[in-house]
Amino acid sequence: QFEVVSLSEAQYQKDNTAPSFLLTTTGIAPDITRHVTRNDTSQHNMKRFSLSLFLLIVATYCKTNTEAIKMRGPSSSNTMQGLELTKPLLGNRNIRNKKQQQQTVLQSDDGGTASFATSVFNLANNVAGAGLLTLAAGKATGASGWIPSIAICCCLAMASARTFIMIGKSCEITGEKNFKGLWAKAFGENTAYVVDSIVFIQCFLSSTIYIGLLGDIFSALLKGTLLPPVVSSRTGVILFIAATVLFPLNLIRNLSALAFTSVLGLCAVLYTVMFMIYRALDGSYSIGTGTGTLSVGKFVADQMIPTPTFQGSTMWNVDLRSLVLVSNFGLAFIAHYNAPSYYREMKKPSSKSFPRMVTTSYAVLAMIYVTTMCAGYSTFGDTSRGNILLNYHPKDMLAFMGRLATGFSVIFGFPLVSNGAREGLKNASMALGFPAISNPKNHVLLVLCMLTMSSILAILVSDIKVIAGFSGAAMGSFLVYMCPPLVYTNIVRKYYGEDSLEYKRGRLSLLFVPFGCFIAVMGVTMTYNSMKAA
Numbered sequence: 001q002f003e004v005v006s007l008s009e010a011q012y013q014k015d016n017t018a019p020s021f022l023l024t025t026t027g028i029a030p031d032i033t034r035h036v037t038r039n040d041t042s043q044h045n046m047k048r049f050s051l052s053l054f055l056l057i058v059a060t061y062c063k064t065n066t067e068a069i070k071m072r073g074p075s076s077s078n079t080m081q082g083l084e085l086t087k088p089l090l091g092n093r094n095i096r097n098k099k100q101q102q103q104t105v106l107q108s109d110d111g112g113t114a115s116f117a118t119s120v121f122n123l124a125n126n127v128a129g130a131g132l133l134t135l136a137a138g139k140a141t142g143a144s145g146w147i148p149s150i151a152i153c154c155c156l157a158m159a160s161a162r163t164f165i166m167i168g169k170s171c172e173i174t175g176e177k178n179f180k181g182l183w184a185k186a187f188g189e190n191t192a193y194v195v196d197s198i199v200f201i202q203c204f205l206s207s208t209i210y211i212g213l214l215g216d217i218f219s220a221l222l223k224g225t226l227l228p229p230v231v232s233s234r235t236g237v238i239l240f241i242a243a244t245v246l247f248p249l250n251l252i253r254n255l256s257a258l259a260f261t262s263v264l265g266l267c268a269v270l271y272t273v274m275f276m277i278y279r280a281l282d283g284s285y286s287i288g289t290g291t292g293t294l295s296v297g298k299f300v301a302d303q304m305i306p307t308p309t310f311q312g313s314t315m316w317n318v319d320l321r322s323l324v325l326v327s328n329f330g331l332a333f334i335a336h337y338n339a340p341s342y343y344r345e346m347k348k349p350s351s352k353s354f355p356r357m358v359t360t361s362y363a364v365l366a367m368i369y370v371t372t373m374c375a376g377y378s379t380f381g382d383t384s385r386g387n388i389l390l391n392y393h394p395k396d397m398l399a400f401m402g403r404l405a406t407g408f409s410v411i412f413g414f415p416l417v418s419n420g421a422r423e424g425l426k427n428a429s430m431a432l433g434f435p436a437i438s439n440p441k442n443h444v445l446l447v448l449c450m451l452t453m454s455s456i457l458a459i460l461v462s463d464i465k466v467i468a469g470f471s472g473a474a475m476g477s478f479l480v481y482m483c484p485p486l487v488y489t490n491i492v493r494k495y496y497g498e499d500s501l502e503y504k505r506g507r508l509s510l511l512f513v514p515f516g517c518f519i520a521v522m523g524v525t526m527t528y529n530s531m532k533a534a
Contacts, residue, residue: 112345116357119346123335123361124368128269131332132369133213133406134468136376136384138328140312141321141465141530148318150370152325157366160333161358163484163512167339168354170491177344179337186490193431198479199337200424204454205471207417210410211458212467214241216387217407223394235459241411242455249415250447265413268405273372275398276388280375284396299393306391310381320522324530327469327523330476332369333362336484386465418454422446466531473523481516485509 114122139149167182176182180195187194215238222232230236279285286297287308300307343349346357376388385391389406392399425446426438436442461467492506 113347114345115347116353119342119357120361120364122345123342123358124364125266126338127333127335127361127365128266128368131328131468131472132269132273132372133388134328134386134465135325135332135369135373136380136388137386137465138325138469139373139377140382140384142323142325142526143312143314143317143319144322144325145314145317146374147316148322149325149373152322153329153370153373154366156326156329156333157362157369159512159515160336160480161362163480163509164336164339164358164362165355166484166488166509167336168343168349168358169351170488171340171343172349172351172354173491173495176340178340182340182487182491185494186487193428195337196424196428196431198424198475198483200421200428202334202471202475202479203417203421203424204450205467205475207414207421207450208454208457208461209464209467209471210414210417211238211242211246211454212461212464213387213410214238214407214414215458216390216464217403217410220390220394221400221403221407234462238455238459242451245411246414246418247447247451249412250418250451251444252415253443264405264409268402268409271405272389272402273368273375275402276372276375276379279392279396279398280379285379285393299396304395305393306383308379308381308383312382313377321526321530323473323519323522323526324469326519327473327476327527328465329369329472330480330519330523331468331472333365334472334476334479336479339484386463386468418447418450421450425450463531466527469527469530470524473520473527477516477520477523481512481519485512 142149144152167179170182170186171177174182174185176185180192183195184192215234218241219232219234219237222237225232231240283295284297284299285308286295287300288296299305342357343354346354376384376391380388380391383391389399389403392402394400429435429437437446457467458464489503489506489510492500492503496502
């Protein structure tokens with residue numbers, strides 16, 4: 001969710017969506033005392049407002065989830081967010097008239113019980129996550145102007161919504177209820193291991209980002225304490241948390257107790273967005289002006305954080321470096337392998353209602369991402385870090401609460417992500433002829449090996465922006481821009497025929513495939529170049 005997308009055994013069981021559950025000056029103006037006093041009063045009022053809004057968000061979430069829970073009836077213990085990774089797929093049946101079968105499926109399936117508003121809420125909650133923490137750094141690294149950055153976000157949101165809708169249409173045609181089933185219908189059951197491999201790679205990279213976030217967040221919280229550097233450093237924090245917290249949590253087989261993380265993740269995301277906007281407007285991080293019309297912000301005056309710079313800030317600049325930002329957005333908009341779940345759970349989905357729901361959700365996400373990116377960059381400019389929370393002053397209480405909420409959200413959401421990676425690896429290895437990996441006796445060893453590899457990678461790559469860039473460029477391009485049109489056009493061809501009008505129209509969607517290839521290759525290249533330059 002970051003949404004990073006989180007997958008879990010418990011969510012497989014309940015067909016729930018992934019939790020969501022995420023980067024000095026020397027003088028002080030004469031009126032700094034009055035400025036600090038006003039800021040302290042404003043900060044106190046903001047804390048009270050934040051607490052009230054936090055409680056309102058929790059109440060609204062619980063109210064909305066009541067309706068979502070009702071639509072989830074009994075389901076197999078082998079399901080995971082609509083991806084039935086541990087169940088054999090249904091075999092292909094001989095169909096004389098596929099159009100007649102399609103009509104029968106559509107007439108007998110009225111969908112779930114989720115209303116339009118609930119579906120919009122659940123989808124936005126699933127997609128929005130820690131990925132928004134990297135957007136300001138993506139804009140700074142790519143030296144993208146304000147207008148192109150906003151345009152990139154909006155265009156990719158529309159493109160992602162379009163390919164998401166393709167998955168819904170494929171479900172409408174075939175009657176399939178999970179992404180793996182759609183893949184099997186399009187390319188055959190013998191290639192279904194590809195879906196398991198995709199889930200493994202995506203969740204493994206997401207778990208690495210999670211561990212990197214934990215190292216960033218808690219090392220920043222421990223900064224200035226009496227703990228020795230070997231413990232409070234980023235590496236020390238990662239090793240300590242991985243050994244004492246993440247490893248025991250990953251050994252849990254029944255993850256239903258961690259379902260509350262979806263509430264915590266949502267609240268952490270909304271609180272982060274809210275306090276970033278507030279800090280961008282209240283002048284606490286202002287660098288001042290030479291004319292003295294704007295005083296130096298109280299969190300910049302003590303020179304404990306790098307002075308924000310805006311030398312790369314332009315209105316219209318765009319070049320190949322902007323592909324770094326495109327890669328970050330590729331990760332931020334991923335939720336496409338959950339599309340069958342949303343189609344199935346929506347009340348009476350149709351060719352009009354489902355696209356409208358998806359378009360609304362991605363419009364909301366675009367507004368959140370644009371707001372967060374602009375707030376982060378307008379506060380810290382070219383010094384924006386891969387995890388924007390690290391830019392804020394250690395004594396900034398609003399930022400402290402944001403780090404704390406995000407940290408605990410990541411801790412309890414990590415087992416859900418890592419479980420998705422394990423399940424994907426188990427099923428892919430089983431299909432490829434390596435059954436020993438899925439043997440229950442090897443569960444502890446498998447957990448230990450995967451956690452060790454994720455921790456080592458998180459330590460070696462200190463900037464989560466790099467992993468997010470690679471993951472978004474490679475996996476995001478495939479899952480968002482390449483896979484949906486390939487699946488959709490193959491299904492339309494099989495069900496309607498190559499001479500049908502539906503197939504001729506559907507082939508236009510294949511234009512997303514070369515676009516996705518270009519984004520993947522150039523995004524990986526530019527992310528690698530930016531990593532070397534740093």
